[in-house]
Amino acid sequence: xxxxxxxxxxxxxxxxxxxxxxxxxxxxxxxxxxxxxxxxxxxxxxxxxxxxxxxxxxxxxxxxxxxxxxxxxxxxxxxxxxxxxxxxxxxxxxxxxxxxxxxxxxxxxxxxxxxxxxxxxxxxxxxxxxxxxxxxxxxxxxxxxxxxxxxxxxxxxxxxxxxxxxxxxxxxxxxxxxxxxxxxxxxxxxxxxxxxxxxxxxxxxxxxxxxxxxxxxxxxxxxxxxxxxxxxxxxxxxxxxxxxxxxxxxxxxxxxxxxxxxxxxxxxxxxxxxxxxxxxxxxxxxxxxxxxxxxxxxxxxxxxxxxxx
Amino acid sequence: xxxxxxxxxxxxxxxxxxxxxxxxxxxxxxxxxxxxxxxxxxxxxxxxxxxxxxxxxxxxxxxxxxxxxxxxxxxxxxxxxxxxxxxxxxxxxxxxxxxxxxxxxxxxxxxxxxxxxxxxxxxxxxxxxxxxxxxxxxxxxxxxxxxxxxxxxxxxxxxxxxxxxxxxxxxxxxxxxxxxxxxxxxxxxxxxxxxxxxxxxxxxxxxxxxxxxxxxxxxxxxxxxxxxxxxxxxxx
Numbered sequence: 001x002x003x004x005x006x007x008x009x010x011x012x013x014x015x016x017x018x019x020x021x022x023x024x025x026x027x028x029x030x031x032x033x034x035x036x037x038x039x040x041x042x043x044x045x046x047x048x049x050x051x052x053x054x055x056x057x058x059x060x061x062x063x064x065x066x067x068x069x070x071x072x073x074x075x076x077x078x079x080x081x082x083x084x085x086x087x088x089x090x091x092x093x094x095x096x097x098x099x100x101x102x103x104x105x106x107x108x109x110x111x112x113x114x115x116x117x118x119x120x121x122x123x124x125x126x127x128x129x130x131x132x133x134x135x136x137x138x139x140x141x142x143x144x145x146x147x148x149x150x151x152x153x154x155x156x157x158x159x160x161x162x163x164x165x166x167x168x169x170x171x172x173x174x175x176x177x178x179x180x181x182x183x184x185x186x187x188x189x190x191x192x193x194x195x196x197x198x199x200x201x202x203x204x205x206x207x208x209x210x211x212x213x214x215x216x217x218x219x220x221x222x223x224x225x226x227x228x229x230x231x232x233x234x235x236x237x238x239x240x241x242x243x244x245x246x247x248x249x250x251x252x253x254x255x256x257x258x259x260x261x262x263x264x265x266x267x268x269x270x271x272x273x274x275x276x277x278x279x280x281x282x283x284x285x286x287x288x289x290x291x292x293x294x295x296x297x298x299x300x301x302x303x304x305x306x307x308x309x
Numbered sequence: 310x311x312x313x314x315x316x317x318x319x320x321x322x323x324x325x326x327x328x329x330x331x332x333x334x335x336x337x338x339x340x341x342x343x344x345x346x347x348x349x350x351x352x353x354x355x356x357x358x359x360x361x362x363x364x365x366x367x368x369x370x371x372x373x374x375x376x377x378x379x380x381x382x383x384x385x386x387x388x389x390x391x392x393x394x395x396x397x398x399x400x401x402x403x404x405x406x407x408x409x410x411x412x413x414x415x416x417x418x419x420x421x422x423x424x425x426x427x428x429x430x431x432x433x434x435x436x437x438x439x440x441x442x443x444x445x446x447x448x449x450x451x452x453x454x455x456x457x458x459x460x461x462x463x464x465x466x467x468x469x470x471x472x473x474x475x476x477x478x479x480x481x482x483x484x485x486x487x488x489x490x491x492x493x494x495x496x497x498x499x500x501x502x503x504x505x506x507x508x509x510x511x512x513x514x515x516x517x518x519x520x521x522x523x524x525x526x527x528x529x530x531x532x533x534x535x536x537x538x539x540x541x542x543x544x545x
Contacts, residue, residue, distance in 0.1 A: 184416075191400045191411050198398035200362060202412050202458060203386025 024277050027156045032273030033266055034162040035231070037169035038224050040265025042242065043249035044173050044258055045220030051193040051256035052213040053109055058120035059100075061242030062127035063218050067093055067225025068142070068234045069135055075142045075229075082142050083164050086226035090172075090219040097218025101211045109210065124239065131236035144230035165227040172223055173262055176216065180258070189213055193256065221246075248288055252295045254305025263303060267291065313338045313466055313497050314359070314390075318368035319378075321358040328354040329521040331368070336466065341488075341498040343508040345542060346518035352501040353395050355518070356468050359499075360392045361385045373465065387414055391464035395471050395501075397455040401444025405435055405454055408443045412461030421461070428457040431487055449480030456484070456491075466497045473504045485511055505542040509533060517542070 042064060049057045057063075070089045074080040080088070100123060108116050149160035180186035192199040192209045200206055232238075249268045253260025268288045275287030295302065314336040322328040329351035336342045346352050357363040359370055361382040370378040377385055386392075391412070400408050409428060413421040429436035432453040438446060443454055452472055459467055469488070473481040485507055492498050492511070502508035509515055515532045517525035525535060532538050539545040 187403070187407060187411065191403060191407070194400040194402050195398055197394075198400055199411075200382055201360070201392050201394045201398055202462070203383045203414060204411075205381075205383045 023155045025274070028273045028277035029270060030153075030156055030158060031162060032270035034158070034166040035228075035273065036266035036269030037166035037173075038228050038265075039245065039249050039269045040262045041169040041173055041220050041224040041227075042246045043253065043261035043265050044176060045217040045224070046246045047250045047253070047256055047258060047261040048176075048220070049214055049217035050250065052189060053105070053210055055105055055109060055116050056113075056120065056247075057214075057217065058117060058243060059124035059127055059239075060217075060221055060246050061244070062124045062131070062236075062239035063093055063096065064221040064225040064242045065131055065234060065236060065239040066096070066127060067222035068229040068232075068238075069131060069140075070222070071226035071229040072135075072140055072142045075144070081144050081146070082226045082229045083144060083146060083161070083168065086168060086223045089226040090223035093222025093225075094215040094219035096222075098211050098215040100218070101214035105214060106207060106210065124243070128236050128239050131239075135236065137235055137237075139233040139235045141233045142229040147230045159231075161230055165231065168227055169224065172220065173258075176220065177258055185212070245288070248292050251302055252292055254302030257302065257304035260302055260304030311338050312336070312371075313340075313373060314499065315371040316355070316359070316368065317371070319355065319358055319365055319370065320367035321354050321363050321365055323354075323363075327366075327521065329358070329518070332518070332521070332523055333368075334516050334523060334526070336497060336499050338465075339492075339495060339497055340514065341492045341500065341512045343505075343512035343515035344499065344501045344518055345503070345505050345508055345515055346524075347503070347541075350518040351521040352518055353470055354521075356392060356394075356470050356499070356501055359385075359468060360390055362392075386462060386464075389463075389465035390468065391459035391462040391466075392468045393455050393459040393470060393472065395474065397451050399443040399451055399454055399458070402442060404440055405443050405446065406439040408454055409435070409439075409457050409461050412458035414462050424461050424463055428460050431460070431490065432457055447480075449476050449483065452476060452480070452484055453487075456487070460491065460496070464496065466499060467491065469498060469500045471501060471503060473502060473507060481507065505538070 042060070046057055046060050049055060067089045070092055071082040071085050074085040074088060075082055104119060104123065108119050144161055146161040146164055151158045151160060180190055188204055189209055189212065192204060192206055196206060199209070245268065249264040250261055252267060253264030268291065271287040271291045272284040275284035279286065312335050316332055316334050319332040320327065320330045332355055344352050344355065354363060358365050361380055365378040369376055372388060372390060377388065400411065409425055410421060413424060434450055435453055435457055438450060443451065446454060456469070456472065472484050472488070476484065481504065488498060489511055500508055500512060509529050509532060512529055514528050516523050517532070517538065525532065525538065527535070
């Protein structure tokens with residue numbers, strides 16, 4: 001076969017001692033891009049919250065873990081497949097986000113950043129430890145009817161669950177962007193993100209805008225959690241690494257930029273996936289954080305970020 | 310002429326600082342009133358307290374016969390006061406048209422389009438630039454956009470904070486001519502300005518604010534003839 005010959009002819013990175021063939025690289029690229037849709041969705045939620053409120057949601061990953069556990073509950077108790085249940089998880093997280101915003105974040109919106117960080121870290125700790133009390137420390141994974149299905153595209157295979165997760169995540173990101181750019185409420189949210197004082201001056205109910213934006217940000221990550229709940233094994237402490245990944249994506253893409261979050265999600269995921277191919281899976285984050293450092297060196301405001309004025 | 314806005318012993322400030330104290334003034338229906346004073350006299354603070362952007366610490370604010378101090382800015386705008394703030398405070402990454410439409414209150418699209426049309430008639434430059442991002446406008450155009458956004462709310466009272474600040478003389482002239490037309494068409498104006506000659510030219514009456522208190526009040530003619538105003542604000 002033409003391709004297998006090419007595979008044999010081109011060993012890559014032989015200097016590291018391991019030869020990597022093209023099929024593996026192709027495989028890595030595909031799974032990277034597919035998983036990237038979920039990273040994008042996580043980051044879109046984080047960047048929306050930051051863009052509108054200038055509050056960094058340190059509980060983002062922990063909210064996502066709650067999305068995963070909700071998907072788990074739905075699957076085990078009601079027999080709902082996570083690829084259908086994501087909508088319920090998103091709705092539940094929307095409400096959770098709304099409550100957290102109204103009850104807690106609203107009080108510190110104008111506070112200095114260090115106070116906001118303390119509060120959001122506190123929320124993260126509470127969410128993580130409540131999950132620990134309720135669900136225990138063991139890693140869990142949701143079973144989905146799609147989990148074992150694969151498609152072969154020539155020499156590489158595609159996990160159907162990753163493909164569906166990607167499709168849904170991209171669809172949700174597009175839906176959010178349509179909402180923000182094509183509806184009155186979306187325009188009001190963009191206006192408040194652009195200039196909060198200007199929005200107040202023209203009589204915008206900024207508290208309502210904040211609550212909706214926080215709710216939507218949480219809903220994004222709730223859906224993202226459900227979508228990966230049959231791919232990634234998770235446990236309560238997983239939230240921290242998900243938060244870190246979300247920050248990484250948002251900083252690479254440019255804080256507050258939706259397009260940046262989307263592209264950044266795909267880039268980080270591909271970087272991690274190729275890292276797993278070239279080095280070893282446990283070192284995959286070496287690639288994504290190297291990417292972060294390189295971007296910060298050459299484009300400190302991120303790929304789509306505007307320089308602070 | 311009936312009183313539209315009445316401040317009675319207004320106190321307001323920031324933190325430990327009292328910026329205005331005991332300010333009383335009134336604006337009648339259809340008037341243009343200037344609030345003049347130097348930097349830091351409390352002019353902006355007074356406007357912000359009227360529109361609920363800053364809490365009133367004492368005194369009363371009445372609009373159209375009802376007390377409005379203590380209401381939120383959204384409710385105050387809904388009652389018919391629009392604020393064109395210092396520094397314009399546009400939405401720079403949104404288009405001029407988006408900026409203007411956001412100023413409109415209530416969901417009636419036809420009414421909004423009519424108002425937009427009248428704003429475009431007032432400022433033809435904004436019609437030309439409607440698809441441009443507000444952040445790319447020149448200073449004068451941004452000020453037109455800010456005034457247009459205020460007018461989109463169809464206010465009974467328009468508060469203007471330093472509309473001439475940082476603008477070229479040609480732009481200042483155009484802005485003040487347009488404000489005269491807005492006032493002639495029936496919108497009441499309360500204008501804060503450091504450009505005292507311009508402000509008094511447009512206004513029927515004026516108040517002079519010094520160190521957070523009303524130092525002088527009178528008609529345009531009174532103020533123009535006042536030796537203190539002449540010396541301190543007109544440079545005569």
